[in-house]
Amino acid sequence: MTPTKTHRARRAAGSRGAAALAPVLAVAALAAACERGPATLRVITDRTESNVAPIFAAYAKATGVRIEPVYLEKGLISRLESRPTEADIVITRDADLLEIARTKGLLQPLASKRIEAVVPAEFRDPAGTYFSDSYRARVIFYSRDRVRPDELATYEDLGAERWKGRVCIRSGYHDYNLNFFGQYLVKNGPERTRELLERLKANLAAAPAGNDRDQAKAIFENRCDLAVMNSYYMGIMLSSPDQRPWGLATRVFFPDQQGCGAFILRSGLALTKATRDVEAARSFLEYVVQENAQDYMSKLTYAYPVRGRGPLPEITRSLGEGQPGVSDGSFKICKVPLDAVAAQRDAVIRMLDEIRFDQRP
Amino acid sequence: MRSDSISARSASIAPRLRIAALLLLCSLPLAALVIVGVPRIFDELIVHLAATVLPAQLLYSLATAAGAVLVGAALAAGGVLCGLFEFPGRRLLQRASLAPLLLPSWFLSIVVQNTLGATGPVALALVLGIGAAPLFQLLATAALRTVPSQYVEVLEQGGRARPWPAVRHLAPFAVPALAAAAVLALLLAWADEASARTFAVPTLTVGLHDQWFGRQDDAAGAPVAIVLLVIAIVPALGLWAVLTRGGFRDSVRLQRRGMHRLPLRGPAAAVPWLLGTPQLVAGVIFPAAVIGFWSVERIDRVRLATVGADLVHTLTLAVGGTLLAAALAMAVLRHEVAATAPRLVGATARVVLATFAVPPVVLALAFLWLLPEGGGAAWTRAINETPAPLIAAAGLRYCAVFLIAGQAALLRVARPHADVARVTGRTDLRSFLRLFRPFVAAPLAAAACFVFLEALKDLSLSLVLQPFGFTTLSTRLFQLAQTQRIPEGAPWVLCQALVGLYPLALLARMADPAHDTGARDASWGKGGGKGQGDGAVDR
Numbered sequence: 001m002t003p004t005k006t007h008r009a010r011r012a013a014g015s016r017g018a019a020a021l022a023p024v025l026a027v028a029a030l031a032a033a034c035e036r037g038p039a040t041l042r043v044i045t046d047r048t049e050s051n052v053a054p055i056f057a058a059y060a061k062a063t064g065v066r067i068e069p070v071y072l073e074k075g076l077i078s079r080l081e082s083r084p085t086e087a088d089i090v091i092t093r094d095a096d097l098l099e100i101a102r103t104k105g106l107l108q109p110l111a112s113k114r115i116e117a118v119v120p121a122e123f124r125d126p127a128g129t130y131f132s133d134s135y136r137a138r139v140i141f142y143s144r145d146r147v148r149p150d151e152l153a154t155y156e157d158l159g160a161e162r163w164k165g166r167v168c169i170r171s172g173y174h175d176y177n178l179n180f181f182g183q184y185l186v187k188n189g190p191e192r193t194r195e196l197l198e199r200l201k202a203n204l205a206a207a208p209a210g211n212d213r214d215q216a217k218a219i220f221e222n223r224c225d226l227a228v229m230n231s232y233y234m235g236i237m238l239s240s241p242d243q244r245p246w247g248l249a250t251r252v253f254f255p256d257q258q259g260c261g262a263f264i265l266r267s268g269l270a271l272t273k274a275t276r277d278v279e280a281a282r283s284f285l286e287y288v289v290q291e292n293a294q295d296y297m298s299k300l301t302y303a304y305p306v307r308g309r310g311p312l313p314e315i316t317r318s319l320g321e322g323q324p325g326v327s328d329g330s331f332k333i334c335k336v337p338l339d340a341v342a343a344q345r346d347a348v349i350r351m352l353d354e355i356r357f358d359q360r361p
Numbered sequence: 362m363r364s365d366s367i368s369a370r371s372a373s374i375a376p377r378l379r380i381a382a383l384l385l386l387c388s389l390p391l392a393a394l395v396i397v398g399v400p401r402i403f404d405e406l407i408v409h410l411a412a413t414v415l416p417a418q419l420l421y422s423l424a425t426a427a428g429a430v431l432v433g434a435a436l437a438a439g440g441v442l443c444g445l446f447e448f449p450g451r452r453l454l455q456r457a458s459l460a461p462l463l464l465p466s467w468f469l470s471i472v473v474q475n476t477l478g479a480t481g482p483v484a485l486a487l488v489l490g491i492g493a494a495p496l497f498q499l500l501a502t503a504a505l506r507t508v509p510s511q512y513v514e515v516l517e518q519g520g521r522a523r524p525w526p527a528v529r530h531l532a533p534f535a536v537p538a539l540a541a542a543a544v545l546a547l548l549l550a551w552a553d554e555a556s557a558r559t560f561a562v563p564t565l566t567v568g569l570h571d572q573w574f575g576r577q578d579d580a581a582g583a584p585v586a587i588v589l590l591v592i593a594i595v596p597a598l599g600l601w602a603v604l605t606r607g608g609f610r611d612s613v614r615l616q617r618r619g620m621h622r623l624p625l626r627g628p629a630a631a632v633p634w635l636l637g638t639p640q641l642v643a644g645v646i647f648p649a650a651v652i653g654f655w656s657v658e659r660i661d662r663v664r665l666a667t668v669g670a671d672l673v674h675t676l677t678l679a680v681g682g683t684l685l686a687a688a689l690a691m692a693v694l695r696h697e698v699a700a701t702a703p704r705l706v707g708a709t710a711r712v713v714l715a716t717f718a719v720p721p722v723v724l725a726l727a728f729l730w731l732l733p734e735g736g737g738a739a740w741t742r743a744i745n746e747t748p749a750p751l752i753a754a755a756g757l758r759y760c761a762v763f764l765i766a767g768q769a770a771l772l773r774v775a776r777p778h779a780d781v782a783r784v785t786g787r788t789d790l791r792s793f794l795r796l797f798r799p800f801v802a803a804p805l806a807a808a809a810c811f812v813f814l815e816a817l818k819d820l821s822l823s824l825v826l827q828p829f830g831f832t833t834l835s836t837r838l839f840q841l842a843q844t845q846r847i848p849e850g851a852p853w854v855l856c857q858a859l860v861g862l863y864p865l866a867l868l869a870r871m872a873d874p875a876h877d878t879g880a881r882d883a884s885w886g887k888g889g890g891k892g893q894g895d896g897a898v899d900r
Binding site: 042048049050068069070071072073074075077078079081082083084085086097100171173178206207208209210211213214221240242243345346349350353354356358359 | 409410413414417474478480558559560561563567570571572574575576577579722725726729730732733734742745746824825827828829830831832836839840843844845846848
């Protein structure tokens, strides 16, 4: 080979080597950039940023430990299964997802006497791997102008003949409704649950669509009179200039106060199995159940704190006003074990499939 | 002698190994889906779904996808006529008609649903059609570059410069391109979930999400994903078959770079505007007005800082995804022209197209399956903590666009060029570009602009694969939309649209038949054989 060719060959080989190394170096550089500092906790959550980011900021300010979140609208369990070491803490809007995570072996025991002491048993997993810091009721929002509260009593009223074509709800497959229907199934059995779903579907004003607040908007626009929503949306809507008219057009009814009580949706927090800094992660979980954190959370999200009867926002206390058995933010809760609900998820989905719940009525 | 034969054998094995490795890489997500889903196909679950929700979901999917294609083709009429005729305001109409590429379909759906209260399959088809119309316009306009100038001059002299007679005579040149656009539009509509959910249309993709994330069981959704894929794969692979067959080749005659447009005068000049106005109003003026109105009160320093941070992440995804998609496609194309392992190359191309037929959320989940942390192995963690999986998923998804553009461009390759490639058997990038750059540069550049715009708007992949601290413009916008704070998202969508303006302008310029892209005049040589035309060469 001539010297010129040798030089060219070496240059070509060098180029090829550089091209091969470039992606490796890029990944390494990016990984180094993403490497977390010593005082950082990673949180994976399906809750909305506006609900949890202020609590993360408050914790960081109080302790100097930075919280780095990733907000996953969907696929949280799949991601946790695939990347069990990615996050230290998992926070879900519904604790039954954590029950699923627990059964898949993705969590580790909390081992926190503090949490056990302050969080009531109905808000803790019996195996001690997750707990709730707040809850909200799955209630009936009704038109302030067109419906009287004495026309409502139970969840079954959603299927009453008088409300034909006047009920709105979001997709039956959304976590909130899967949890709600699952609790109903645990308490009332499959036949009654199917009957509720069929009658509810028959009464729908339109195919299930949008989110909970879209249902309140539908009441405001006179497209329906009743809607199934979470209680805290009243406070959230009244606090938003754009959504305030929807809140003012509706009132909240807590169903079944003479019976089992209203079903509640419980948020969930847990340590992932491969938490790198267990102490720091546990410290954050214990922080969220402190009194001041619970007060802050209830003012921020209008949800009910799990810890006792601290001062609730005025809006939360006024929900269900005038309804017998409901006063000052206190209402009867139908208690369903956390682990029992997750086990019903498949059965609920099957029922929804069989009656084609999300298709046009 | 012996060392020569060994090195010759090595030289022929190395490209095959490379293309085999490429095939393996591109097949992994589909293989993961098949491995997870196929066993469940025989499960009771799929029987249950087939007996309950699947038939209606299939019907809705087919109807809305077909509707989106028809609406897209109809709305593109004005833009396509811009490629045929010259009239006052042609350039404005041509470029403005492409503007819907700047806006994510799902966001337009939310805007339409919230402001007009529209729901149902008709609204869904309309919105998806608005997004698909630019595809028809781009591909048809590019195809019209092949119209011989002499042909157009004959039409003009024969008094057939009026819209309808001219369209009737010139349309056959654009039919294959329109068919390709229809397939792409169909696949994009097929994979949509966010818009369908906004309009409360229970399509197969919506059902897939419901089963997958409702049951929180990867295997539960996989059979539905396979059903989706099996149906979508037919048009996807059909498109590839059309592009590589001799019959399609025969319809492509590149005679001149720029097409001589027919002048439209008098009342006839209003026809393209009349046809193009619905697209302008629905896809450009209405969303621009709404977003502009929302933006006025909501641009402040704090939001701009957040928008800026999200923009950096978005650009990382868009640029990385585009480059990776281009690299993968080039790797396939250069082996194709060199005719090394044609079966492997063909298989790779088909796998890439099949991947495009898969809904993006399925691709994202497949990447989760493929990159497990496996007990905390350092290299998987290193990768998963970066946007690399997200960029890889985007690159793989959009590689099909580059592949289609490149393959269509290679149809114009003259015989001598193809022969040189085959004889040398060189598959390196430098040789490929030296020989074929004049043919593929423009189409691949156009594909790059289109892919960049799509990656800029990506939502499904980002929602599942985003690493920590990597919020993009779309995921932030989606968060705000989920909490009914849609007007607050205006700065984010405005940023997305502004960033997309430059590539859109490039795309419009490249798609303009009058634009000189530097492509050499070429044709198949004279003589017999399939795929060879009449051989007229414009010198």
